[in-house]
């Protein structure tokens with residue numbers, strides 16, 4: 284699969300495998316670190332739940348407001364799913380990178396897949412982590428793969444389109460420093476939504492009748508569109524609720540607890556509008572639009 288052109292998104296440095304000879308598997312040896320703000324980390328939370336790996340893979344969800352000290356693990360997100368950080372003395376994510384690779388100078392991003400036995404980061408690229416969790420669930424639990432071989436080419440095509448025609452332009456528009464860059468990416472985003480709405484006319488999920496990994500990727504960015512990207516990145520031509528097939532698709536996914544239970548719109552929004560590296564002074568969190576908490580779709584007040 285060709286690498287993608289995702290600007291403003293952290294390029295990652297850790298691409299190892301979780302279940303290799305050198306790291307014999309045991310429950311809770313592997314640990315995920317995420318944040319409710321991050322759509323990429325969100326992918327790994329949904330995969331962990333959907334693939335029934337919650338007793339096997341540990342999880343700590345950092346506080347959703349990122350400061351110059353990085354993601355805060357001491358003030359972690361409070362939920363039955365979010366366990367205390369298993370690494371002694373660590374309070375912020377950059378410390379995990381330092382502990383794992385002395386002198387590490389890259390970005391300290393989430394998600395992180397960590398090995399609590401050898402105390403090293405295995406992987407910090409969400410798409411790779413999701414695929415590895417899928418392989419683990421198929422091998423260990425005999426679970427149906429969310430990346431089934433007969434559909435891999437189709438899934439890869441959708442993943443590529445999602446990354447290059449929607450996700451990358453969202454960040455390029457939101458962080459653009461001139462009208463032309465903003466305009467070109469604004470057009471790409473709404474062009475993609477029009478195409479996606481057509482694609483979802485005849486199928487319940489992006490690769491057909493079954494949920495696959497591309498639906499996880501799509502849900503994580505689409506569920507942030509109406510409540511965050513519309514205002515924060517000025518992608519304000521339409522709300523997703525004005526695309527009938529995309530809306531029906533998002534409500535279908537939101538009816539699956541393993542998707543909707545991982546979405547916390549208020550916490551996510553507070554993260555975006557208060558974090559130090561977002562295009563907003565962070566004085567307040569916009570009150571509108573009213574959104575459905577399970578799909579993130581804007582609701583037109585009656």
Ligand SMILES: N[C@@H](CCC(=O)N[C@@H](CS)C(=O)NCC(=O)O)C(=O)O
Pocket residue numbers: 291292293294295320321322323324390391392393394407408409410
């Ligand atoms: N390519 C990475 C992107 C991860 C990423 O950009 N995470 C952001 C939050 S959405 C982050 O932690 N940024 C913090 C930083 O880089 O300091 C993936 O898909 O996992």
